[in-house]
Amino acid sequence: MRLRLRVRLRLRLRGVRVSVAGHGVGVGMRAKHYPQFLRGDVAPVEWVEVNAEKYVPDDGASDDAHLQVLRFVRERMPVVLHGTSMSLGSVDGFNRRYVEQLRALCDAIDPSLVSDHLCWSGVGGKRLPDLLPMPLTEESIDVLVPHIVAVQDLLARPIAVENLSTYLECSFSEMPEWQFISEVVRRADCFLLLDINNVYVSCTNHGWDAYEFLRNMPHDRVRQIHLAGHVDRGDMLIDTHAAHVVEPVWELFEWYIARYGAAWTMIEWDSKIPPWPELAGELERIKATFERVAAGSARCA
Numbered sequence: 415m416r417l418r419l420r421v422r423l424r425l426r427l428r429g430v431r432v433s434v435a436g437h438g439v440g441v442g443m444r445a446k447h448y449p450q451f452l453r454g455d456v457a458p459v460e461w462v463e464v465n466a467e468k469y470v471p472d473d474g475a476s477d478d479a480h481l482q483v484l485r486f487v488r489e490r491m492p493v494v495l496h497g498t499s500m501s502l503g504s505v506d507g508f509n510r511r512y513v514e515q516l517r518a519l520c521d522a523i524d525p526s527l528v529s530d531h532l533c534w535s536g537v538g539g540k541r542l543p544d545l546l547p548m549p550l551t552e553e554s555i556d557v558l559v560p561h562i563v564a565v566q567d568l569l570a571r572p573i574a575v576e577n578l579s580t581y582l583e584c585s586f587s588e589m590p591e592w593q594f595i596s597e598v599v600r601r602a603d604c605f606l607l608l609d610i611n612n613v614y615v616s617c618t619n620h621g622w623d624a625y626e627f628l629r630n631m632p633h634d635r636v637r638q639i640h641l642a643g644h645v646d647r648g649d650m651l652i653d654t655h656a657a658h659v660v661e662p663v664w665e666l667f668e669w670y671i672a673r674y675g676a677a678w679t680m681i682e683w684d685s686k687i688p689p690w691p692e693l694a695g696e697l698e699r700i701k702a703t704f705e706r707v708a709a710g711s712a713r714c715a
Contacts, residue, residue, distance in 0.1 A: 437671075439700045440494070440680030441693065443487065445480070450690045451487050457694070458701045461526065462487060463680055466497035470515035484523065492526040494638065494678075495519065496607075499541065500565060502575070503534035503548045508561040509541075513568050520569060527637060527678075529574040529607045532558065532598060547580045550587035550594040555601065562602035574605035574637050579615040579644075579653035591616070592630035599635045606632060608677070609640035610670065614663050615651040624666055633674040641667060641700070642682040655684035659696060664703070672707045679704075 438460035443451060450456050468480050487493065499512045520528065533545040548554040566572055577595055589597075599606050608631060617624040641664075643657030659681065667679070679700050683693060 437676035437704060438678050439697050439704075440678055441697055442496075442680060442682050442684065444683070444687055446687050447690050447693070448483050451483065454490065456690075458697055459491070461492040461494065461678060461680075463494040463496045466495040466516055466519065466528075467499055469519050470512060488523045493523060494527045494529065495525045497528075497530045498535060498545060500530040501534050501536040501541075502530060502532065502561045502565070503546075503554065503558055504536055505534075505557055506537060508565060509536060510568075513565050517569050520571065527574055527605070528569060528571065529576060529638065531576045531578060532595065533578055545578055547578050547582075548594075549584045550589050550591055552588060555594065555597055558598050559602045562598070562604050566602075566604065572604055574607040575599065576607040576609050576640065577612050577616075579609075579612040579651075581619055581650060581652075583620055590630075592627050596630065596632045599632050604635070605637040606635040607638045607640060608636045609642070610667050611640065611642040611644060611659065611663050612653060614666055615644050615653050618651050625669065628666065628670050631674075636674070636677050639667070639671075639677050639679040640682055641679065655682045656686040664699065668703050668707060671703070672710065676704055676707065
């Protein structure tokens with residue numbers, strides 16, 4: 415069954431252009447910064463990621479103003495669609511209605527990549543207000559893989575799946591999370607959106623080695639990297655996208671791209687969003703990291 419799924423997917427996606435090779439500095443486009451995007455004053459940004467649900471909401475009442483801004487920006491730089499609604503890990507099926515709406519949006523703006531999360535976020539036709547982790551078992555893989563394959567068929571393009579921040583461990587897990595992620599993307603023949611902040615948060619919460627986790631990622635599948643902020647509650651880190659990227663995450667990011675290569679990298683900042691100059695300073699650090707790693711590689715060549 416798994417072999418047939420992989421072969422079928424490769425046949426369907428043969429010849430599809432995936433324009434996320436190389437690397438570049440990106441950011442999550444938020445309404446607060448629309449004036450900067452409309453003026454074209456967003457250096458060093460080279461591409462943007464947008465929340466897909468803003469353009470395909472549950473009630474069907476999308477705000478045309480947001481879509482107009484998206485079309486304007488898409489004419490000037492690549493756009494990635496990032497969502498939370500596929501619910502790829504739901505045992506009663508992924509969110510087909512959402513994916514069909516997403517296909518129409520893809521046809522309209524031709525995104526460079528579409529992504530969602532390795533999780534479940536709905537059941538019985540009801541969407542839940544969180545991204546819930548999967549048990550790290552073969553049974554979970556058997557749920558996720560055919561759903562990812564079906565979504566890629568419906569969208570007629572490959573997708574990327576993102577690792578979560580997690581706060582609990584299942585006693586019946588059968589493998590480490592890095593192995594689980596690697597098996598899913600290999601069997602589904604999809605890409606990986608590697609969230610390095612999520613790696614740091616999960617590894618700190620569970621007492622895992624973040625560097626060992628990253629060493630075992632499927633590096634050839636990584637097409638995008640997320641960086642973000644979190645809060646330290648003392649006994650647990652909570653992923654919030656509401657603060658500056660902390661130094662240990664910056665260190666993990668530089669370590670990773672120095673060893674395994676750079677990818678399109680962005681900062682997620684979803685609440686307590688700072689003024690553009692403050693956010694741009696964080697983005698300049700991504701650019702500086704790319705340049706420092708490239709200079710080090712040139713010296714070693």
